[in-house]
Amino acid sequence: xxxxxxxxxxxxxxxxxxxxxxxxxxxxxxxxxxxxxxxxxxxxxxxxxxxxxxxxxxxxxxxxxxxxxxxxxxxxxxxxxxxxxxxxxxxxxxxxxxxxxxxxxxxxxxxxxxxxxxxxxxxxxxxxxxxxxxxxxxxxxxxxxxxxxxxxxxxxxxxxxxxxxxxxxxxxxxxxxxxxxxxxxxxxxxxxxxxxxxxxxxxxxxxxxxxxxxxxxxxxxxxxxxxxxxxxxxxxxxxxxxxxxxxxxxxxxxxxxxxxxxxxxxxxxxxxxxxxxxxxxxxxxxxxxxxxxxxxxxxxxxxxxxxxxxxxxxxxxxxxxxxxxxxxxxxxxxxxx
Amino acid sequence: xxxxxxxxxxxxxxxxxxxxxxxxxxxxxxxxxxxxxxxxxxxxxxxxxxxxxxxxxxxxxxxxxxxxxxxxxxxxxxxxxxxxxxxxxxxxxxxxxxxxxxxxxxxxxxxxxxxxxxxxxxxxxxxxxxxxxxxxxxxxxxxxxxxxxxxxxxxxxxxxxxxxxxxxxxxxxxxxxxxxxxxxxxxxxxxxxxxxxxxxxxxxxxxxxxxxxxxxxxxxxxxxxxxxxxxxxxxxxxxxxxxxxxxxxxxxxxxxxxxxxxxxxxxxxxxxxxxxxxxxxxxxxxxxxxxxxxxxxxxxxxxxxxxxxxxxxxxxxxxxxxxxxxxxxxxxx
Amino acid sequence: xxxxxxxxxxxxxxxxxxxxxxxxxxxxxxxxxxxxxxxxxxxxxxxxxxxxxxxxxxxxxxxxxxxxxxxxxxxxxxxxxxxxxxxxxxxxxxxxxxxxxxxxxxxxxxxxxxxxxxxxxxxxxxxxxxxxxxxxxxxxxxxxxxxxxxxxxxxxxxxxxxxxxxxxxxxxxxxxxxxxxxxxxxxxxxxxxxxxxxxxxxxxxxxxxxxxxxxxxxxxxxxxxxxxxxxxxxxxxxxxxxxxxxxxxxxxxxxxxxxxxxxxxxxxxxxxxxxxxxxxxxxxxxxxxxxxxxxxxxxxxxxxx
Numbered sequence: 001x002x003x004x005x006x007x008x009x010x011x012x013x014x015x016x017x018x019x020x021x022x023x024x025x026x027x028x029x030x031x032x033x034x035x036x037x038x039x040x041x042x043x044x045x046x047x048x049x050x051x052x053x054x055x056x057x058x059x060x061x062x063x064x065x066x067x068x069x070x071x072x073x074x075x076x077x078x079x080x081x082x083x084x085x086x087x088x089x090x091x092x093x094x095x096x097x098x099x100x101x102x103x104x105x106x107x108x109x110x111x112x113x114x115x116x117x118x119x120x121x122x123x124x125x126x127x128x129x130x131x132x133x134x135x136x137x138x139x140x141x142x143x144x145x146x147x148x149x150x151x152x153x154x155x156x157x158x159x160x161x162x163x164x165x166x167x168x169x170x171x172x173x174x175x176x177x178x179x180x181x182x183x184x185x186x187x188x189x190x191x192x193x194x195x196x197x198x199x200x201x202x203x204x205x206x207x208x209x210x211x212x213x214x215x216x217x218x219x220x221x222x223x224x225x226x227x228x229x230x231x232x233x234x235x236x237x238x239x240x241x242x243x244x245x246x247x248x249x250x251x252x253x254x255x256x257x258x259x260x261x262x263x264x265x266x267x268x269x270x271x272x273x274x275x276x277x278x279x280x281x282x283x284x285x286x287x288x289x290x291x292x293x294x295x296x297x298x299x300x301x302x303x304x305x306x307x308x309x310x311x312x313x314x315x316x317x318x319x320x321x322x323x324x325x326x327x328x329x330x331x332x333x334x335x336x337x
Numbered sequence: 338x339x340x341x342x343x344x345x346x347x348x349x350x351x352x353x354x355x356x357x358x359x360x361x362x363x364x365x366x367x368x369x370x371x372x373x374x375x376x377x378x379x380x381x382x383x384x385x386x387x388x389x390x391x392x393x394x395x396x397x398x399x400x401x402x403x404x405x406x407x408x409x410x411x412x413x414x415x416x417x418x419x420x421x422x423x424x425x426x427x428x429x430x431x432x433x434x435x436x437x438x439x440x441x442x443x444x445x446x447x448x449x450x451x452x453x454x455x456x457x458x459x460x461x462x463x464x465x466x467x468x469x470x471x472x473x474x475x476x477x478x479x480x481x482x483x484x485x486x487x488x489x490x491x492x493x494x495x496x497x498x499x500x501x502x503x504x505x506x507x508x509x510x511x512x513x514x515x516x517x518x519x520x521x522x523x524x525x526x527x528x529x530x531x532x533x534x535x536x537x538x539x540x541x542x543x544x545x546x547x548x549x550x551x552x553x554x555x556x557x558x559x560x561x562x563x564x565x566x567x568x569x570x571x572x573x574x575x576x577x578x579x580x581x582x583x584x585x586x587x588x589x590x591x592x593x594x595x596x597x598x599x600x601x602x603x604x605x606x607x608x609x610x611x612x613x614x615x616x617x618x619x620x621x622x623x624x625x626x627x628x629x630x631x632x633x634x635x636x637x638x639x640x641x642x643x644x645x646x647x648x649x650x651x652x653x654x655x656x657x658x659x660x661x662x663x664x665x666x667x668x669x670x
Numbered sequence: 671x672x673x674x675x676x677x678x679x680x681x682x683x684x685x686x687x688x689x690x691x692x693x694x695x696x697x698x699x700x701x702x703x704x705x706x707x708x709x710x711x712x713x714x715x716x717x718x719x720x721x722x723x724x725x726x727x728x729x730x731x732x733x734x735x736x737x738x739x740x741x742x743x744x745x746x747x748x749x750x751x752x753x754x755x756x757x758x759x760x761x762x763x764x765x766x767x768x769x770x771x772x773x774x775x776x777x778x779x780x781x782x783x784x785x786x787x788x789x790x791x792x793x794x795x796x797x798x799x800x801x802x803x804x805x806x807x808x809x810x811x812x813x814x815x816x817x818x819x820x821x822x823x824x825x826x827x828x829x830x831x832x833x834x835x836x837x838x839x840x841x842x843x844x845x846x847x848x849x850x851x852x853x854x855x856x857x858x859x860x861x862x863x864x865x866x867x868x869x870x871x872x873x874x875x876x877x878x879x880x881x882x883x884x885x886x887x888x889x890x891x892x893x894x895x896x897x898x899x900x901x902x903x904x905x906x907x908x909x910x911x912x913x914x915x916x917x918x919x920x921x922x923x924x925x926x927x928x929x930x931x932x933x934x935x936x937x938x939x940x941x942x943x944x945x946x947x948x949x950x951x952x953x954x955x956x957x958x959x960x961x962x963x964x965x966x967x968x969x970x971x972x973x974x975x
Contacts, residue, residue: 057525072878096884104881111879116872119891121969131880157613166970171614172389182880201388202552203611206596210608228526231598272530274559283534284559287527290495 016045023082034295038064040246051223053233056243105135108183112195114175118167125163135186150181173204245302252328263330339378342546348373348409369395371570382547384557387567434507438519440499444491451487457509476505497528569626576652586654678962689951747941756941767926771912778853786861805855817848817921834923845922864896905961909954
């Protein structure tokens with residue numbers, strides 16, 4: 001086992017664990033014509049032990065951003081520019097071999113649909129053992145003990161029996177927990193969860209989020225949760241980053257985003273959620289229109305066509321990022337005096 | 338009090354499993370729907386809430402007569418329809434239509450929007466060509482799509498627009514009841530609001546009744562006047578939406594609502610944790626089928642089927658731990 | 671797992687019964703066997719006598735019962751040409767057929783699967799294209815032509831390998847290569863397309879997120895998942911290679927069952943035809959049963975069904 005971690009020396013804890021700067025990802029369009037600008041100019045930081053929620057609707061670039069961090073983009077995608085720095089080392093230029101030293105060992109991932117995340121022809125135990133053998137060199141009794149401990153940590157009863165079972169013998173909720181166990185098996189510093197609860201039933205969702213919070217608190221993990229559901233972020237996140245059409249439109253601490261969102265898109269998104277205190281006879285607040293086509297380059301603010309506060313400037317010039325008090329920022333002409 | 342457009346009484350659907358030649362005894366059955374009763378008042382929406390495997394999809398199939406019930410009755414506007422065929426069945430089907438979850442697979446990719454919406458009108462065989470064209474244009478207008486949409490194919494539209502097409506198709510024969518099976522789960526949040534508003538407008542405009550199936554409790558709370566909660570093929574609680582939301586009586590209902598994620602940060606929700614996972618519908622637990630996971634389970638729960646208790650609030654729950662004078666459960670830690 | 675095997679066994683037996691009926695009917699339909707057996711100057715009485723002796727005067731279903739009863743005991747009658755028990759004659763040639771068919775199969779599978787996995791993994795590369803071109807050429811070349819070309823090059827011109835007959839290992843090379851080449855191509859193409867589909871699955875992405883090497887993902891995980899459709903075709907292929915070795919056996923004068931069958935067909939030697947058809951059918955059915963068993967081992971979802 002070649003220990004490549006020496007090329008990624010750990011640095012002091014005050015520097016951010018993850019530093020993404022001006023990331024741009026292009027994806028070749030499926031019909032071969034044109035390029036989709038899936039992610040444009042995304043910059044953010046994540047400190048150790050913090051939880052960031054990346055929120056947006058389908059096509060906004062949130063999953064692409066997350067996959068770029070792990071360099072698991074599909075073959076048709078390319079990081080056109082920008083840097084991604086993990087623990088002080090740039091990973092955009094790294095080879096696949098170098099990335100494999102990070103994946104599973106220092107960065108773990110949880111995917112959306114647990115029913116297809118695991119290989120159906122191997123036992124759960126076998127798949128849990130793989131990263132343990134690879135990154136930590138565990139064998140025999142030590143390996144088994146660690147597997148059992150991991151399954152217990154994610155709340156799976158009778159772990160010894162479960163290790164010998166196959167994925168198709170388990171429910172979605174249980175499989176997602178196993179996926180979680182695999183993701184944290186080698187004590188990573190960063191965990192990326194891509195829509196981790198979307199495919200689960202409500203009670204399983206709640207259980208899984210509790211579990212994530214628990215794992216995060218006991219192990220001091222940094223967590224990135226990609227989701228379209230604000231409720232998930234309320235439960236778990238310190239900061240929220242809202243994306244639209246491949247760009248960040250607003251970022252800030254979770255309380256600020258919920259109580260005092262500044263960007264019109266964030267506000268509209270929060271308004272569109274049905275709440276029990278709503279007057280049922282009135283309709284829900286909606287956002288008219290459709291998200292833009294990312295294959296075309298857009299002048300001005302990408303949300304302008306759907307924004308009820310749009311001004312002429314919004315369609316001609318792209319708004320700059322305005323820093324607001326309390327580590328809060330947004331990209332909107334309304335904020336620029 | 339509105340009259341009931343749809344009434345279901347003790348509906349059951351059991352699926353027999355292939356018999357094992359080496360083992361004797363009765364063939365095992367999957368009790369997908371195990372004695373379900375509810376009613377939908379005309380012009381209102383009833384929500385059917387439940388998680389995977391609770392039997393809501395099978396119930397939908399039974400109501401659409403895609404499956405025949407093993408037992409029980411389905412009454413539409415007072416008339417029994419669970420056994421009807423021929424002309425009676427066609428009449429029933431023209432009055433009960435459905436909109437499904439996935440807008441990407443519920444429309445045939447090879448047929449234009451016009452063909453998709455016109456299909457039920459063609460099948461009814463009582464409309465002339467001119468009438469069909471006029472009706473399709475009318476329907477597109479009702480759901481908020483431009484008339485030019487009719488010559489295009491589904492893949493040219495977004496998820497939300499396709500769902501509008503599916504709704505237009507569902508309304509083609511002027512049904513009185515629309516079954517909405519997770520109509521917005523596959524759509525983005527901002528589009529969901531558009532579609533839900535559309536559905537509410539249509540209900541007011543045409544006096545439609547809806548059966549809304551969803552696992553998203555916020556949507557159900559917003560759209561429904563009454564709701565029924567299903568677990569392992571049975572209804573465990575049913576009643577007015579406000580009552581179910583504010584004071585759920587059945588432990589499962591309480592657990593479900595406690596799992597709803599807060600939309601504002603002040604909400605402190607006591608999460609009720611359920612242990613274990615859903616048992617198999619082939620061998621449901623004895624007594625109350627929820628007792629294996631219930632945080633308040635008592636010995637009697639595994640021994641006897643629980644009674645139906647109607648509380649003074651107006652909801653009905655099937656649980657041993659309630660009595661008719663509405664003594665509710667202690668707060669669960 | 672046992673239940674699964676039992677059900678498959680029952681189905682296999684029913685298949686064999688069906689095959690025996692078809693063989694029986696097919697032979698009866700090819701013309702009156704008595705006429706070809708009787709000498710030119712036979713009288714009516716002679717013909718009737720031969721008919722009775724062969725049991726051909728009895729009703730059809732009685733004939734079938736006798737035939738089936740005999741078949742189960744291994745009695746297919748005597749070869750008309752050689753006057754020896756038909757089954758024994760066929761059985762004597764079986765090892766040679768199995769020899770060449772099985773060898774071709776093993777070769778084709780090993781090379782075909784390896785090439786399929788590699789071309790899928792390095793999809794789009796120059797090697798991928800050239801190997802696939804080669805595969806199409808091999809599949810398109812008719813067996814007898816290929817065999818004769820190989821004989822021309824390697825026996826007649828280079829004198830490296832013998833042109834015909836069975837004996838040393840050298841005798842095996844050309845027949846096996848001729849038979850196997852087309853099989854390599856089809857195995858390779860099937861493996862490749864199955865692998866491409868598997869490599870696009872979600873769980874492969876999750877495996878990559880664990881930091882596993884590409885080799886491990888391809889050879890441990892993807893191959894096993896891709897193998898199921900390949901396995902189904904391989905079962906048929908093995909049967910084809912054995913039963914269809916006829917052309918190769920003829921070109922190379924290889925003493926197998928195929929060659930015997932062709933001669934028997936030309937001479938209307940019914941007992942041999944029946945015995946040969948029956949034996950080859952048993953072989954095919956057994957191979958498919960084995961494949962079914964392997965399915966259960968490779969894919970745990972199937973064994974729990």
